[in-house]
Amino acid sequence: MIKSLDKTNFEDELKTGLKLVEFYAPWCGYCKKQNEILSDMDKVYIGQVNTDENAELAIRHSIHSFPTFLVFKNGKEVERFSGLRNKFDLMNIVSKYI
Numbered sequence: 001m002i003k004s005l006d007k008t009n010f011e012d013e014l015k016t017g018l019k020l021v022e023f024y025a026p027w028c029g030y031c032k033k034q035n036e037i038l039s040d041m042d043k044v045y046i047g048q049v050n051t052d053e054n055a056e057l058a059i060r061h062s063i064h065s066f067p068t069f070l071v072f073k074n075g076k077e078v079e080r081f082s083g084l085r086n087k088f089d090l091m092n093i094v095s096k097y098i
Contacts, residue, residue, distance in 0.1 A: 002038060005047040006054050011075075013047060018097050019072045020090065021047040023058055028066040030084045037087050044094060073097050
């Protein structure tokens with residue numbers, strides 16, 4: 001399930017549970033490829049932050065490259081990584097925190 005995140009819902013959406021959040025730029029070629037992969041992961045909560053529209057969130061979370069992923073567990077960041085990833089890699093990373 002992909003959910004669009006912005007400053008109005010970011011904190012509330014991440015308060016509980018295990019969440020994978022992608023910070024992306026709409027002009028980024030790797031982000032476009034990544035979105036195809038994420039669209040196929042309907043069993044995992046995936047939040048997406050468009051950094052062009054939500055620069056303050058990108059700055060607050062020190063995002064410097066795209067795509068960058070943050071894994072949150074009950075509101076706390078537990079892992080961070082960047083770059084294009086396949087579905088298998090993403091599931092392995094997320095499953096470490098279940």
